[in-house]
Amino acid sequence: MSLKLGVPSKGRLMEKTFDWFAKRGLTLSRTGSDREYAGRVDGIDGIELVLLSAGEIPRELAAGRIHLGVTGTDLVHEKLPRWEQQVEEVAPMGFGYADLVLAVPQFWIDVEGLDDLDAVSARFRAKHGHRMRIATKYHRLVREFLTDAGVADYQLVDSQGATEGTVKNETAEMIADITTTGDTLRANHLKILGDGLVLKSQATLWRSRIAPYETTDKATLNAFRDMLQG
Amino acid sequence: MANPSEILARAQRLRMTFETAGAQVVEPPVLQSAETLLDLYGEDIRARAYVTSDALRGEQMLRPDFTVPVVEMHMRQGAEPARYTYAGEVFRRQEHDPDRANEYVQVGYEVFDRDNPAAADAEVFALIAMQMRALPVRAACGDIGILLAAVQGLKTSELRKAALMRHIWRPRRFKALLDRFSGRLPVPEHRQKLLSTEGPISGSAPDIGKRRAADIDDRVAALRADALLPPISENEILALETLLAVRETIPFAVEQLRDVAVDLPSITPALQRLDARVAALRARGIDVDDLDFEASYGRTSMEYYDGFVFGFHANQRPDLPPIATGGRYDALTRHLGQGGEIPAVGGVLRPDLMLLLEEGAQ
Numbered sequence: 001m002s003l004k005l006g007v008p009s010k011g012r013l014m015e016k017t018f019d020w021f022a023k024r025g026l027t028l029s030r031t032g033s034d035r036e037y038a039g040r041v042d043g044i045d046g047i048e049l050v051l052l053s054a055g056e057i058p059r060e061l062a063a064g065r066i067h068l069g070v071t072g073t074d075l076v077h078e079k080l081p082r083w084e085q086q087v088e089e090v091a092p093m094g095f096g097y098a099d100l101v102l103a104v105p106q107f108w109i110d111v112e113g114l115d116d117l118d119a120v121s122a123r124f125r126a127k128h129g130h131r132m133r134i135a136t137k138y139h140r141l142v143r144e145f146l147t148d149a150g151v152a153d154y155q156l157v158d159s160q161g162a163t164e165g166t167v168k169n170e171t172a173e174m175i176a177d178i179t180t181t182g183d184t185l186r187a188n189h190l191k192i193l194g195d196g197l198v199l200k201s202q203a204t205l206w207r208s209r210i211a212p213y214e215t216t217d218k219a220t221l222n223a224f225r226d227m228l229q230g
Numbered sequence: 231m232a233n234p235s236e237i238l239a240r241a242q243r244l245r246m247t248f249e250t251a252g253a254q255v256v257e258p259p260v261l262q263s264a265e266t267l268l269d270l271y272g273e274d275i276r277a278r279a280y281v282t283s284d285a286l287r288g289e290q291m292l293r294p295d296f297t298v299p300v301v302e303m304h305m306r307q308g309a310e311p312a313r314y315t316y317a318g319e320v321f322r323r324q325e326h327d328p329d330r331a332n333e334y335v336q337v338g339y340e341v342f343d344r345d346n347p348a349a350a351d352a353e354v355f356a357l358i359a360m361q362m363r364a365l366p367v368r369a370a371c372g373d374i375g376i377l378l379a380a381v382q383g384l385k386t387s388e389l390r391k392a393a394l395m396r397h398i399w400r401p402r403r404f405k406a407l408l409d410r411f412s413g414r415l416p417v418p419e420h421r422q423k424l425l426s427t428e429g430p431i432s433g434s435a436p437d438i439g440k441r442r443a444a445d446i447d448d449r450v451a452a453l454r455a456d457a458l459l460p461p462i463s464e465n466e467i468l469a470l471e472t473l474l475a476v477r478e479t480i481p482f483a484v485e486q487l488r489d490v491a492v493d494l495p496s497i498t499p500a501l502q503r504l505d506a507r508v509a510a511l512r513a514r515g516i517d518v519d520d521l522d523f524e525a526s527y528g529r530t531s532m533e534y535y536d537g538f539v540f541g542f543h544a545n546q547r548p549d550l551p552p553i554a555t556g557g558r559y560d561a562l563t564r565h566l567g568q569g570g571e572i573p574a575v576g577g578v579l580r581p582d583l584m585l586l587l588e589e590g591a592q
């Protein structure tokens with residue numbers, strides 16, 4: 001058997017992942033045509049490359065179908081309940097930085113933090129007869145964050161893309177989304193709540209605690225960890 | 231662990247006991263309107279209940295408890311007074327602890343009666359205590375009504391009181407609000423800056439979304455008015471904190487609560503109701519002198535209770551959830567009653583845990 005390493009199958013995240021491993025003496029490459037999701041790892045024996053969508057990597061780690069995987073902290077925390085028991089963080093990789101934040105319209109001059117948000121949501125519900133809507137795709141993370149903060153009378157509405165536009169379209173009153181620079185938020189006349197940082201995320205190498213490891217796999221894993229240490 | 235048929239057999243027996251006590255058997259559906267539950271509990275319920283859906287009825291939830299459907303049914307068609315009993319499974323989504331059951335059997339007894347709330351409280355408690363009598367459990371009780379009365383009586387604005395009332399069941403936010411209203415927390419810089427302005431000041435950024443400029447101006451005006459109010463007095467805050475910390479057997483608890491009432495006289499009627507309840511419990515043969523009273527009991531987990539609350543906990547098994555719980559929920563009947571309301575109190579037991587404790591005792 002060999003260890004399976006899952007990495008994002010396209011885009012900048014894939015390129016940066018390849019670069020990160022290259023600096024540590026491991027050459028990841030795609031094989032076959034550009035459209036074929038197959039790859040190889042050179043520089044170590046016993047590791048197989050699996051190209052996957054970044055969003056599927058948490059699930060594959062939790063199912064034990066891959067031993068190692070590269071994906072964002074945000075996706076692992078959102079998709080895996082009690083993630084600490086299912087995966088181990090091997091190394092934060094220093095790219096793919098993104099913050100999951102709560103953002104409200106800039107012209108809400110009376111709202112700077114969660115205290116204000118909670119007070120405003122009560123008034124909003126009383127006036128409009130429905131709970132204040134927060135557009136997001138990170139339902140579990142946002143709900144747990146707001147429960148913990150004791151914010152009430154809000155409602156999560158699902159938004160899988162173009163989340164920043166939902167406020168202008170009046171399908172939501174505010175959003176919870178990933179941002180790197182805040183540029184898209186500003187361009188859509190939104191501002192980040194002062195204490196509304198739900199999660200700081202970056203690309204991270206994870207190890208599955210669920211996948212089976214044979215004796216040879218353990219030796220490979222040790223050699224792999226040594227290479228990462230440099 | 232008892233097997234499912236033993237649990238169901240025990241549940242049937244318990245339900246028969248409640249029938250004998252005068253309750254009518256009801257069988258609410260498993261699927262409940264998600265809208266009703268979301269409206270009551272907010273988004274938090276999604277972490278606790280399983281959601282499913284179809285194209286016709288939209289989102290449905292697997293019943294997380296029986297109280298809401300029983301209240302809905304009673305408010306639609308119930309005669310007065312009424313007593314109901316039921317036995318069946320409830321479903322609780324678990325996102326953190328795989329050792330907690332995600333479905334289990336509950337047996338309940340609910341009383342809708344206007345005449346004598348103290349007697350009804352005692353009736354429910356005593357009936358459940360009777361089922362618990364051979365088990366290694368200890369009861370604790372509390373009274374959310376006393377907390378509500380204490381907040382209602384604070385010498386401060388209605389807006390502040392409403393904010394506190396809204397968060398009675400969220401102790402951390404409640405504390406944060408108290409700290410702010412008492413002046414223990416300094417006014418944050420951004421708020422001071424906002425308060426230093428005058429007149430309508432929204433409009434520097436584009437007005438987007440359903441919350442309009444007028445809403446913002448309204449809130450700014452409310453914040454300016456609030457800033458002119460004196461803080462809630464230290465005296466009242468200390469009394470409220472003493473109240474929240476009361477944790478004694480009933481006779482001592484009552485004594486401490488009377489002391490608190492000197493500074494918070496608004497709780498006096500609630501204390502009279504407590505006295506009446508204690509007398510009614512005594513009349514039912516409950517050893518009230520040895521019954522624990524915790525003023526904060528039920529503040530974190532029992533959102534619809536607004537008066538008497540109680541639970542029975544396993545002595546040697548702090549890892550187990552309560553074996554039985556219950557309380558008064560007058561406000562819930564008002565909320566679901568579409569104009570109607572009726573005082574109501576009830577409790578539920580867990581036959582699976584009762585059997586588990588019996589096995590452990592052998």
